[in-house]
Amino acid sequence: xxxxxPRENVPPLLRLGAxxxxxxxxxxxxxxxxxxxxxxxxxxxxxxAKGAFxxxxxxxELLARATPLVLTGLAAALAFRARLWNIGxxxxxxxxxxxxxxxxxxALALPPLLMVPAVVxxxxxxxxxxxxxxxxxxxxxxxxxxxxTLLLNFIVLLFVQMMLEGPMKDPMGMGWPQSEPxxxxxxxxxxxxxxxxxxxxxxxxVAALVVHVLLKRTVWGFEIxxxxxxxxxxxxxxxxxxxxxxRVALMSGALAGLAGVGEVAGLKGYxxxxxxPGFGYAGIVVAMLAGLSPLGVxxxxxxxxxxxxxxxxxxxAIGVSNYLADLVVAxxxxxxxxxxxxxxxxxxxxxxxQGGSAA
Amino acid sequence: MIEILxxxxxxxxxxAALRIATPLIFGVLGALLCERAGVLNLGIEGIFTAGAMAGxxxxxxxxxxxxxxxxxxxxxxxxxLLHAVLTVPLGLxxxxxxxxxxxxxxxxxxxxxxxxxxDVTSPPRITAFQPLDIPxxxxxxxxxxxxxxxxxxxxxxxxxxxxxxxxxxxxxxGLAIRAVGDxxxxxxxxxxSVTVLRMAxxxxxxxxxxxxxxxxxxxxxxxxxxxxxxxxxxxCIALTVFAxxxxxxxxxxxxxxxxxxxxQVRLQTEVGAFVPGQVFLMLPYLLSxxxxxxxxxxxxYPRAMLKPYFKGQR
Numbered sequence: 001x002x003x004x005x006p007r008e009n010v011p012p013l014l015r016l017g018a019x020x021x022x023x024x025x026x027x028x029x030x031x032x033x034x035x036x037x038x039x040x041x042x043x044x045x046x047x048x049a050k051g052a053f054x055x056x057x058x059x060x061e062l063l064a065r066a067t068p069l070v071l072t073g074l075a076a077a078l079a080f081r082a083r084l085w086n087i088g089x090x091x092x093x094x095x096x097x098x099x100x101x102x103x104x105x106x107a108l109a110l111p112p113l114l115m116v117p118a119v120v121x122x123x124x125x126x127x128x129x130x131x132x133x134x135x136x137x138x139x140x141x142x143x144x145x146x147x148x149t150l151l152l153n154f155i156v157l158l159f160v161q162m163m164l165e166g167p168m169k170d171p172m173g174m175g176w177p178q179s180e181p182x183x184x185x186x187x188x189x190x191x192x193x194x195x196x197x198x199x200x201x202x203x204x205x206v207a208a209l210v211v212h213v214l215l216k217r218t219v220w221g222f223e224i225x226x227x228x229x230x231x232x233x234x235x236x237x238x239x240x241x242x243x244x245x246x247r248v249a250l251m252s253g254a255l256a257g258l259a260g261v262g263e264v265a266g267l268k269g270y271x272x273x274x275x276x277p278g279f280g281y282a283g284i285v286v287a288m289l290a291g292l293s294p295l296g297v298x299x300x301x302x303x304x305x306x307x308x309x310x311x312x313x314x315x316x317a318i319g320v321s322n323y324l325a326d327l328v329v330a331x332x333x334x335x336x337x338x339x340x341x342x343x344x345x346x347x348x349x350x351x352x353x354q355g356g357s358a359a
Numbered sequence: 360m361i362e363i364l365x366x367x368x369x370x371x372x373x374x375a376a377l378r379i380a381t382p383l384i385f386g387v388l389g390a391l392l393c394e395r396a397g398v399l400n401l402g403i404e405g406i407f408t409a410g411a412m413a414g415x416x417x418x419x420x421x422x423x424x425x426x427x428x429x430x431x432x433x434x435x436x437x438x439x440l441l442h443a444v445l446t447v448p449l450g451l452x453x454x455x456x457x458x459x460x461x462x463x464x465x466x467x468x469x470x471x472x473x474x475x476x477x478d479v480t481s482p483p484r485i486t487a488f489q490p491l492d493i494p495x496x497x498x499x500x501x502x503x504x505x506x507x508x509x510x511x512x513x514x515x516x517x518x519x520x521x522x523x524x525x526x527x528x529x530x531x532x533g534l535a536i537r538a539v540g541d542x543x544x545x546x547x548x549x550x551x552s553v554t555v556l557r558m559a560x561x562x563x564x565x566x567x568x569x570x571x572x573x574x575x576x577x578x579x580x581x582x583x584x585x586x587x588x589x590x591x592x593x594x595c596i597a598l599t600v601f602a603x604x605x606x607x608x609x610x611x612x613x614x615x616x617x618x619x620x621x622x623q624v625r626l627q628t629e630v631g632a633f634v635p636g637q638v639f640l641m642l643p644y645l646l647s648x649x650x651x652x653x654x655x656x657x658x659x660y661p662r663a664m665l666k667p668y669f670k671g672q673r
Binding site for chain 1: 465473652
């Protein structure tokens with residue numbers, strides 16, 4: 001019989017090692033679907049590694065892909081810390097992107113120096129306000145935020161499509177449903193010549209630092225952690241639980257909104273309805289791999305970005321479907337969930353009848 | 360106003376409503392079973408996708424339509440077992456595990472489809488379930504016209520409402536399932552295993568969810584498309600709360616939802632020229648949120664829902 005005994009002290013090495021082991025396990029398990037596709041397994045892995053790290057260009061692609069994942073990962077990590085289940089990162093990302101385009105594609109005449117800050121603030125605000133809706137429905141009316149944030153993802157995407165086929169459609173876009181391009185001065189600068197990695201990465205890294213300090217060093221951070229650990233105890237201790245939820249919702253939504261800003265203002269230059277290949281959902285995996293630690297999110301985002309970029313490149317080379325990347329991402333979420341068990345508990349094999357009922 | 364009444368009085372309208380409601384009936388029944396046993400199953404969206412893909416694929420490979428339905432149910436049961444293992448004996452977060460199962464089931468289905476059919480541009484079609492004419496039933500006025508336009512899977516969904524209702528309220532097994540979601544230590548005191556009861560219920564509920572997916576590819580349409588589930592699973596989770604975890608109310612909720620959806624399709628043909636199509640497509644999701652908000656305050660969640668249970672615990 002297997003018994004789980006709670007650990008009193010978790011060795012720090014185990015805490016760090018468990019998600020790494022989960023990521024490696026998820027990558028290793030990908031051998032099965034690669035084999036099922038009839039492709040050479042070792043070649044596929046080599047091609048994935050080359051596609052993610054093999055050249056300066058590959059590395060730039062990796063960083064560009066990691067940028068939105070850091071931000072949606074932070075959005076999920078911060079919300080989950082307070083046990084606010086924000087599964088709406090995808091919708092908040094699109095809301096941020098839509099607001100960024102609305103401000104940055106010529107509708108607003110601002111001095112060039114103010115343009116980028118205005119775009120960034122608009123995107124963050126749109127994401128934050130969007131997340132405020134399910135948070136208010138939760139604290140005021142008791143409606144479960146998991147379902148409302150999930151359903152809002154579909155509503156926002158339809159709204160974006162409506163805007164792109166209607167009032168925000170680019171008249172010069174040859175009939176394609178896409179927005180007008182961002183103005184030159186509203187665009188985030190590229191970090192390297194002829195590479196796609198852009199200043200959104202710096203925003204993402206600063207955001208990770210800010211969330212880290214917020215959680216570790218501020219009263220708000222303490223309140224967020226207290227609410228997440230035990231909502232009732234926090235309320236009894238006089239912590240403003242409702243205000244904390246609303247604050248977290250605003251900040252979490254804003255972070256996901258910033259991911260959308262980066263994608264339109266840094267990478268694509270205009271908005272289409274297929275801007276995100278599921279960055280909002282992948283952000284949940286990033287947050288869980290990071291153990292909800294803001295600095296860990298950066299590392300986890302690099303891993304997930306590597307899987308996406310590597311699988312894309314491998315898929316082009318030998319034709320294994322790039323849904324393999326989504327499969328690895330999903331597997332690593334399940335693996336890290338299980339690995340968490342080994343962090344919190346010592347697993348013992350006990351012979352039947354031996355100290356059984358004392359548990 | 361007269362026009363609305365005309366629409367509501369037409370059997371064809373209710374036939375469409377019942378068709379739209381069918382996958383939701385399967386989904387809500389599956390979700391309410393899991394939740395009655397105390398476990399939220401957010402794997403539903405992925406399980407729908409897996410059921411849709413696996414059922415269609417089996418039928419396309421020559422297993423026959425009912426063979427496809429069986430394969431879909433098995434696929435659902437498999438992913439349900441995964442969620443059950445993660446959440447019941449291991450006691451991991453039901454939210455995160457469910458999202459994990461959805462991501463896993465969805466990506467595995469898409470990967471399998473792409474791997475089996477690498478180069479197709481238009482999805483291959485099967486011969487889907489045809490409307491089933493049951494002699495005496497279809498002679499009934501009104502109801503007969505509504506039912507005679509439905510396929511066998513809709514009849515199966517209606518039968519499952521009765522079966523799930525009977526099992527939950529009229530059998531010792533149902534009593535145990537309901538108790539395990541309300542007061543698991545009492546169940547254990549009776550000498551029953553909380554773990555086995557919960558896991559078996561999740562597996563059965565997930566198989567039902569997968570039938571909802573199978574309906575999409577084998578009755579509503581005759582092919583598999585990426586993204587075709589399109590949030591139906593999440594809508595079922597909202598409708599489960601709306602139905603206060605009762606099979607009869609689940610049928611009513613799904614039918615109301617189907618009626619609303621069928622109505623907006625008619626409306627679209629009337630005023631579609633003035634209102635963008637996306638507004639109509641948003642309505643089902645908005646309605647689901649509204650349904651959830653309306654009942655949220657008085658929703659009577661199974662008391663042990665979301666709470667893992669370990670042997671010997673009080």
